[in-house]
Amino acid sequence: MFRFFSKWIQYALVSGLIMVAGCTEPVDPGDDPIDVVTPVTGTLEIEFRVPGSWLPPSRVVRADLSIATSAENLYKGHFYQVANVYNSKLVYQFDIPPGNYYYQAGIVCLAEGDSCSAANYPGGRYGMKWAIGTATVLEDQTIHVVPQFTN
Amino acid sequence: MVEVFNVRKLGCIGLLVVLLFAGLQSCSTEFDVTADNLDVPIVYCLLNTSDSVQYVRLQKTYLIEEAALEYPPEPDSMVFPGEIQITMERLQNGIVMETYRFQPDSNIPKDSGFFPTEKHIVYKTNAKVEANSIYRLYIYLGSKEKVVYAQTTSLGKLTVVDPMQLPLRKISLYEGNNYTCRWLPVEDAGLYQVVIRFHYSETRDGITTSHYIDWPQGFSTPGSSRDYLSKDISGIRFMNVLKENLAVDPGVTRTVDGIDFHVLSGAIELKYYIESTSPTEGALMEKPVYTNVTNGMGIFSTISQVDVTGLFLSAVTVDSIAYSRFTRNLGFLDHTGDRDSTNELADF
Numbered sequence: 224m225f226r227f228f229s230k231w232i233q234y235a236l237v238s239g240l241i242m243v244a245g246c247t248e249p250v251d252p253g254d255d256p257i258d259v260v261t262p263v264t265g266t267l268e269i270e271f272r273v274p275g276s277w278l279p280p281s282r283v284v285r286a287d288l289s290i291a292t293s294a295e296n297l298y299k300g301h302f303y304q305v306a307n308v309y310n311s312k313l314v315y316q317f318d319i320p321p322g323n324y325y326y327q328a329g330i331v332c333l334a335e336g337d338s339c340s341a342a343n344y345p346g347g348r349y350g351m352k353w354a355i356g357t358a359t360v361l362e363d364q365t366i367h368v369v370p371q372f373t374n
Numbered sequence: 375m376v377e378v379f380n381v382r383k384l385g386c387i388g389l390l391v392v393l394l395f396a397g398l399q400s401c402s403t404e405f406d407v408t409a410d411n412l413d414v415p416i417v418y419c420l421l422n423t424s425d426s427v428q429y430v431r432l433q434k435t436y437l438i439e440e441a442a443l444e445y446p447p448e449p450d451s452m453v454f455p456g457e458i459q460i461t462m463e464r465l466q467n468g469i470v471m472e473t474y475r476f477q478p479d480s481n482i483p484k485d486s487g488f489f490p491t492e493k494h495i496v497y498k499t500n501a502k503v504e505a506n507s508i509y510r511l512y513i514y515l516g517s518k519e520k521v522v523y524a525q526t527t528s529l530g531k532l533t534v535v536d537p538m539q540l541p542l543r544k545i546s547l548y549e550g551n552n553y554t555c556r557w558l559p560v561e562d563a564g565l566y567q568v569v570i571r572f573h574y575s576e577t578r579d580g581i582t583t584s585h586y587i588d589w590p591q592g593f594s595t596p597g598s599s600r601d602y603l604s605k606d607i608s609g610i611r612f613m614n615v616l617k618e619n620l621a622v623d624p625g626v627t628r629t630v631d632g633i634d635f636h637v638l639s640g641a642i643e644l645k646y647y648i649e650s651t652s653p654t655e656g657a658l659m660e661k662p663v664y665t666n667v668t669n670g671m672g673i674f675s676t677i678s679q680v681d682v683t684g685l686f687l688s689a690v691t692v693d694s695i696a697y698s699r700f701t702r703n704l705g706f707l708d709h710t711g712d713r714d715s716t717n718e719l720a721d722f
Contacts, residue, residue: 286542289688300709305546305688307553309536311602331542349542 265360267317270369271308271328276342278334283342284310286351287329290317297325297355321362328354328370411437415454415522415670419511420644423503423529424679430460430476430497432513435671449493457516460497465508474499503676505530506561511674524667524674526643530561532678534637535602537685544686545633546609548694553607557637559596560678564645566594567638568605572616573631574706584631587619593648613700620704628706630692634683643675 267290273283285308291297303324306315317324331351332339344350354370418431436451460476476497484491503509505528513522535556537545547553555568570589575582589612594605620628640648643666650664665671687695689709695701696708707713 284538284540284543286540287544289690300689302688302690304551305544305690307546307551308543309554309556310538311535311556329542331540333540351542 263320263362264318265321265362266365267319267324267326267358267360268365268367269306269315269317269326269328270313270367271315272313272369273330274372278332278338278342281310282334282338283330283332285328286331287327288315290319290324290326292322292324294325294357297327316365319360321360323357323359325355325357326368326370328372330372411435413454413518415513415515415518415520415667415672417511417513417522417524417667417670417672417674419524419672419674420640421501421503421509421526421528421676422679423505423531423676424681426500426502428462428474428476428499428501428503429482430511430513432458432460432495432497446488446490449490452489453493453495454515455517457514459512459514459516461512462499462501463510463512464504465510471507472501474501503528509674509676513670520669522667522670524672526641526666526675527562528676529563529639529641529678532560532563532637532639532680533558534635534680534682537635537682539682539684541684541686544688544691546688546691547607547612547633548691549610549613549698549700551609551690553609554604555607555635555637556602556604557639557680558601559603560639562641563596563639563678564642565640565648566596566603566605567591567640568594568607569636569638570607570612571634571636572612573633575629575631577627577629578625587615589615593645595645610700613694613698616695616704617700620701622703623705626705628704629711630687630695630706633685633687634681635685637680637682639678641675641677643673644677647673647675 269288271285271288273280273285276283288306288308289297289302290304291302296302304317304319306317308315329351331349332342332344333348334342335348337347339350340347344352352372354372356368356370358366358368360366412435414435416433416435419429421428432454433452434454436447438445438447438451458478462474462476463470464472464474476499478495479498480495482496482498484494507528509526509528511522511524511526514520515522535558536554537543545553557566560566568591570591572587572589573584574586575584591605591607594603597603643664646664650661654661663671664673666674692706692709695704696706696713705713
């Protein structure tokens with residue numbers, strides 16, 4: 224009887240050893256194998272002021288704010304980004320890779336009659352004025368520019 | 375004694391026979407599982423303050439023996455026979471200022487679908503809805519000798535701030551760039567909705583046809599803002615909507631034509647109705663459907679709508695539609711009018 228139990232204990236010990244040996248340390252699966260690279264960006268902040276004139280404020284509104292990577296692209300209309308402009312929004316931000324950018328800001332005259340022509344908007348009603356400039360965006364920095372309209 | 379016993383015995387047997395006969399007669403394998411159809415009038419009328427023609431849709435409940443979701447009803451079973459008179463009154467300070475009579479109109483095309491369009495008559499009247507007025511709708515059903523009644527207060531003027539009706543101001547709507555639509559709160563409005571309509575053209579074998587996709591946004595509630603109400607239109611969702619709604623077809627060339635914004639406000643009754651018919655969450659699985667129609671079901675309410683149409687999408691948006699990861703297979707031309715991959719920007 225005792226021999227039967229001792230054999231049973233031996234089997235149990237051997238089985239236990241095998242099971243323990245079979246247990247390896249859990250392997251850390253690690254992060255996602257795809258490397259997620261956070262793009263390096265800076266911020267171009269454009270304070271888009273509509274210049275005052277003798278025209279009523281609601282008759283001259285923002286029409287366009289676009290940026291391009293070169294002057295040629297700007298003139299050809301190959302913009303890098305185009306902002307949605309609003310009457311109620313003054314400051315517009317572009318989060319873009321560092322580099323040199325060209326921007327254009329356009330305002331349009333909505334007054335009727337010859338008011339727009341008198342205020343030097345070419346073509347009268349729906350005539351536009353443009354302010355074009357350049358800005359250098361640096362990594363993790365905010366560059367603030369204010370387009371300047373002439374005349 | 376024997377006679378009395380026999381009489382009693384015969385009486386009992388007779389009673390048993392009568393009961394057995396009655397029991398057999400009452401056994402029937404056919405059950406009437408449906409109640410009688412009450413012919414409840416169903417009325418839909420949304421007065422549009424931006425339109426000069428108003429419509430009423432009048433139908434009734436119907437009953438069929440078959441599975442209701444598998445067998446459409448007979449056209450006759452959805453409309454009331456006999457005389458129908460529909461009138462509407464406008465009240466100002468409790469005095470009836472104007473009365474309008476609706477006339478049946480079967481010329482309006484209806485979408486195909488489960489329900490038959492035959493005999494689907496819509497009633498219309500020429501009426502410019504005045505803001506902040508009380509309107510009462512009366513429907514007389516001759517066959518039922520019944521009057522259906524409803525009342526609503528029309529909404530005030532809806533003013534959209536953004537977008538302006540200014541085609542020079544291009545709309546940018548692409549991945550990473552959203553558009554914010556703004557409007558002024560409307561008195562007594564219960565909800566708002568913005569619907570985007572994207573216009574495009576398809577050219578196949580030299581033949582160009584115009585098309586559009588409607589993209590309704592979720593409902594907005596008035597909230598606590600007294601200045602502006604707004605709705606953000608997602609640029610990345612816009613690209614996904616194009617991908618989901620347009621088929622990849624190598625034989626077709628597509629061009630972007632423009633975009634419209636339709637901003638709607640609805641009265642409080644419409645809000646209640648939409649909430650009562652929306653999917654239920656929580657323990658109360660079956661909600662009663664809201665109605666403000668007396669002697670019937672349905673809704674009589676007002677909406678106000680502003681359409682800002684003929685706007686253009688920015689060159690970057692057009693290029694995004696042509697080359698973005700979502701839409702590059704849809705055959706759209708870029709802003710220069712070609713499919714030159716050198717125009718593809720790294721960001722797309």
